[in-house]
Amino acid sequence: MDDASRPEPDAAAFPADADAETRAEFLLRYAVLAPSSHNSQPWLFGVEDDEIRVYADESRQLTVADPDGRELYVSVGCALENLLVAAERFGVGCTVEYVADDDRPESGPDAARHVATVRLDRESAVATDRESTPATGRAAALFDAIADRRTNHRPFRSESVPxxxxxxxxxxxxxxxxxxxxxxxxxxxxxxxxxxxxxxxxxxxDPSYRAELGRWIGDGSLGAGWLAARVGQLAVRHLxxxxxxxxxxxxxxxxxxxxxxxxxxxxxxxxxxxxxxxxxxxxxxxxxxxxxxxxxxxxxxxxxxxxxxxxxxxxxxxxxxxxxxxxxxxxxxxxxxxxxxxxxxx
Ligand SMILES: Cc1cc2nc3c(=O)[nH]c(=O)nc-3n(C[C@H](O)[C@H](O)[C@H](O)COP(=O)(O)O)c2cc1C
The missing domain is CATH 3.40.109.10 (NADH Oxidase)
Structure with missing residues (x-):
């Protein structure tokens, strides 16, 4: 994965008049910009009509750092939130249903676990007027932040948070x-x-921890600026x-x-x-x-x-x-x- 490969969706291209499936696939462009542990991006989606099934891809789990999958599911939750924020921005009403642990099938496609279903409202396809109400204002601000958000590894200033x-x-x-x-x-x-x-x-x-981190760095997932720039993949493996x-x-x-x-x-x-x-x-x-x-x-x-x-x-x-x-x-x-x-x- 090279550092530049990050999709930049264009909100003006939202297909407001298209069918639910096309709209759903557009909204997913924002879901995939979510943060995830080691940038593992452990999410998959199945789109059918007005339904988006959300899967956790367990093949992307950090088996050493995250053996019980807590970070895996938290990461999928981040993608789910982006999806919902984007839907709200475009005036697409939707509901979320979590798959209860008992109801979940043993496995889905390619070791994926079905964890939630988002249903889009067929009627509400009209893009919202972004500045018309305070609620819409916040929806717009959160939406704009999806593409701007980054994990910040730098020291923070002491200035207090409002x-x-x-x-x-x-x-x-x-x-x-x-x-x-x-x-x-x-x-x-x-x-x-x-x-x-x-x-x-x-x-x-723990050598297995260093090896796992080294693999994700080597894959380019963490971007060129992270630990990679200072020590490189080999150093993480061996020091x-x-x-x-x-x-x-x-x-x-x-x-x-x-x-x-x-x-x-x-x-x-x-x-x-x-x-x-x-x-x-x-x-x-x-x-x-x-x-x-x-x-x-x-x-x-x-x-x-x-x-x-x-x-x-x-x-x-x-x-x-x-x-x-x-x-x-x-x-x-x-x-x-x-x-x-x-x-x-x-
Ligand atoms: C569940 C979870 C755990 C994370 N843990 C760490 C961490 O321990 N240290 C760190 O520097 N970043 C951590 N991150 C941030 C990810 O490394 C980051 O989201 C990913 O590399 C993508 O980069 P971005 O957030 O700048 O888009 C975590 C993110 C998530 C969602």
């Missing part, structure tokens, strides 16, 4: 049934940074970089004015998808307001540290599912590639 934005992110998470812990207090951020250091040391000490990464990443954690953790009462496929939706909406909201986001999964990937994080946050029975930094930063120029829609249709 309370109104945090309230919006919290309300959006609640609206999809997901909890959100916002850590702004410096002492607690320091403690999370210490967990981050230990997570990096632990993971980079223990834990101490260096741990130090750098813990500084990134303490630099951020907000460390956010999305939580779920029960750890199910549906709750992971919902967390993905909440994260992507938060990322789009942040982007539209000139803020940066950066998911950092390492703590959650090491069971013992994940338990320590839960305790530090006082989560009780609820599960920490996704952690990210939020704040202001200089732009990150890294451009990650995407598979085109044709490649993710089943």
């Amino acid at each position: 309370e109104s934005l945090l309230e919006r992110v919290e309300a959006d998470a609640a609206s999809v049934g997901v909890g959100l812990e916002l850590v702004t207090d410096p002492a607690r951020r320091e403690r999370i940074a210490a967990l981050q250091t230990r997570a990096d040391e632990r993971q980079f000490d 223990d970089m834990g101490a260096r990464e741990g130090k750098k990443n813990s500084k990134l954690v303490t630099s951020a004015p907000v460390v956010a953790v999305l939580t779920a009462d029960k750890d199910t496929v549906e709750s992971r998808l919902r967390v993905g939706r909440a994260f992507e909406r938060a990322a789009l909201t942040a982007t539209s307001e000139g803020l940066a986001v950066h998911p950092m999964s390492q703590i959650l990937e090491v069971e013992e540290l994940r338990a320590e994080l839960s305790e530090l946050l006082g989560l009780g029975e609820s599960e920490p599912v996704h952690l990210f930094r939020l704040g202001y930063a200089d732009p990150d120029a890294t451009r990650t590639p995407r598979r085109p829609v044709e490649d993710v249709l089943v």
